[in-house]
Amino acid sequence: MSSLNVFRYSALAAGIIYGAYHTETLKSIGAKKQEAFDFEQKQKLISEAKAEYKKLNPPKVSTTTEAINLDDPDFDFAKFVLGAVDKLAN
DSSP, X not given: OHHHHHHHHHHHXXXXXXXXXXXXXXXXXXXXXXXXXXXXXXXXXHHHHHHHHHHHSOOOOOOOOOOOOXXXXXXXXXXXXXXXXXXXXX
């Protein structure tokens, strides 16, 4: 009868240990899924905010068009490049 009780208590202890391990595993999986869900929600909010910002603040379009004639002897290529760089910087 004594060996039967040892087996019972050993099985009980193993079950409790396995249950605790399994519970922690499920909790960590749930926490990871929740973290991924929260991240996706934040990304969705950010993309919606960007779209709304673009809608409220459309990019400025330059209406001036300059004709570039590379065959013109008075054409200053350095001035043209520096002007283009200045436009990009602003």
